[in-house]
Amino acid sequence: MAFKDKIADVAKRLEMVRSRTDLGEEATKTSIVLPFLSALGYDVFNPNEVHPEFIADVGVKKGEKVDYAVFLEDKVEIIVEAKPFTTSLQDAQYSQLYRYFGVTEARIALLTNGAEFWFFTDIDAPNKMDERPFFKFTLGAYDDGDLRELEKFAKTQFSIDQVRSTAASLKYTRLATQYLSEQMADPEDEFVRLVGKSFYDGNLTAKVVERLKPNVKRAFDDLIRSRVRSRLEVALGNDEPEVEETESESEASGDGIVTTEEELQAFYIIRAIAAEIVDPSRIAIRDQKSYCSVLFDDNRLKPIARLFFDGRTKYVEVFGNEKSKERINIDQIYDVYKFKDKIISIVGSYCNDN
Incomplete structure (x- = not known):
């Protein structure tokens, strides 16, 4: 065997x-x-x-x-x-x-x-x-x-x-990941200077570094978004993600529910994580006024996560076995990657139910 x-x-x-x-x-x-x-x-x-x-x-x-x-x-x-x-x-x-x-x-x-x-x-x-x-x-x-x-x-x-x-x-990879995560959230001056040298021709003074910080953070966000979408395109055979249809339907319905870009990004990340063990087309998004749900097989009885992004504090509720929920506050959308294991676990449990 x-x-x-x-x-x-x-x-x-x-x-x-x-x-x-x-x-x-x-x-x-x-x-x-x-x-x-x-x-x-x-x-x-x-x-x-x-x-x-x-x-x-x-x-x-x-x-x-x-x-x-x-x-x-x-x-x-x-x-x-x-x-x-x-x-x-x-x-x-x-x-x-x-x-x-x-x-x-x-x-x-x-x-x-x-x-x-x-x-x-x-x-x-x-x-x-x-x-x-x-x-x-x-x-x-x-x-x-x-x-x-x-x-x-x-x-x-x-x-x-x-x-x-x-x-x-694995240890050094973990430490590198931790360092990069910290720089994503709040890049240090030296890190901004290191990145800035690759595209800024002038003198990287303290004022210039401070001005470039938002650009470095945005570059991280754009890079992650691009990689997630590319991964989804490969997994789906270049089909359009069904989430975009959901967004259009929400806007057309006139119910006041609009799926935001941040909710879409978080959904893309969760879907890409789940793609490691299941056909990503089985991961669906269903927006509501107070939160945005990510569901398995678009079944409300099989929740994976809920996204609460409308308030001052952003947080995600990740579901576990027996439908238990764990609330996790996040600063940046890519913090969703930090609970990859929990997402894999709940998606795996739904697969085993079938």
Whole structure:
């Protein structure tokens, strides 16, 4: 069976247990974590390869156990800590995993609740687990790129040097993205000077830099808008996005509802994100007086997000499973990209309902 199919089988298991609110840690391990490790090619029935309740004394703490230690050639390569399915990894305490990382040979630590798998290493300081994961894999919402990264942890392909090289690359990409996001929102003088040198012939004085700042911000907006629209054109086969028809219909109806340019931009971004896992034509916009809805299959019972852009504070409500909503304030339209994972997750859940 191909690696992609093995992971898909584990994802099906996840769907079977999503409705269970009583799924504790042991049940999470049995129903999801062990099948996941097996899909990576490890023999979960061989304690010399996947050692459950692995003990490694830490200082004065004796007899503590990490849930699993994965061995390759008699060497611990990965340690795994599992949390109950209902646990949010964002809020989870994993000090035990942190301690074990420092006293074992393992250079990869895996934290999971059965739905999400967070991979850590020690890029920031040797033998000290980084505070942030370098790779996150969401079992219910992944794409081919995620699968390619995940396969690097498979038994037949595992190379600690390759994994650490990938971890460093992902870390620097994340930092670069963070820096560029900050410059998009409020470009620093030095950044404006750097960009300005490419098109401004005069002396870049403080007054000139201040005058050019709005142009740099607008250039970011135009670039993102252009790339999103290009991506949609490719995904749709150069068909006109149906949102433009919606806008015309709203204006013609005389109901006072007008889909603004900002709402369109946010819709384009959400549609482009969803295009990673579904035909983008299934993502629709439906404007109303108080907010603008982005829907799956143009079905009001399958909401993805609501855009509240008419007030002084712009914010987006992103829907989750069981129709829960999370409000996220945004400063710029491209902040929508920051909750890409949430959009992928809810769209993926609607796909699985079909």
